[in-house]
């Protein structure tokens with residue numbers, strides 16, 4: 466029993482050590498879906514769960530080493546030993562990648578259709594809606610971009626995946642857009658997967674990432 470408590474304590478301490486911004490990133494990426502429920506049981510429902518360290522090293526809080534697992538699968542993953550053929554890191558990473566892709570695709574679809582709704586009703590597309598749309602899109606590319614905007618940074622380099630470039634271009638068709646933002650392509654292209662390009666890139670779509678510099682021209686705060 467004592468051992469059980471100890472390991473629970475260690476786990477709680479380990480969970481506490483995951484920095485807030487990383488936790489937010491993980492919860493956003495996973496949308497609190499358990500990738501093992503998703504990958505194995507085809508269950509895409511939101512789950513109560515915990516942040517698990519793939520390599521079982523509670524001090525390794527890199528986003529790549531973290532995954533949102535439901536309680537059942539977290540227990541099962543942590544109890545993996547060389548003797549019982551439980552889930553391997555690679556297997557879980559594979560399911561996690563598929564899950565993130567699915568989350569992202571659904572978000573992109575929902576966002577595009579909400580943009581379409583707005584542009585179908587142009588009179589309702591007041592400035593505030595546009596600001597909100599720009600903020601939401603930039604936040605989904607990387608929450609840090611919005612922080613930089615709010616701090617008044619005058620030029621923000623970003624890498625953006627194609628689906629989000631398309632969403633951004635859709636926004637630029639609004640005549641008010643340039644009141645808030647100017648966008649200049651840098652011509653640089655990277656192959657990105659799961660946001661490990663550069664140090665400030667967080668665009669989850671698989672595929673090409675295109676370089677842009679954002680020049681804020683007006684406050685995007687509400």
Ligand SMILES: [Zn+2]
Pocket residue numbers: 499500501502503512534535536537538
């Ligand atoms: Zn699960």
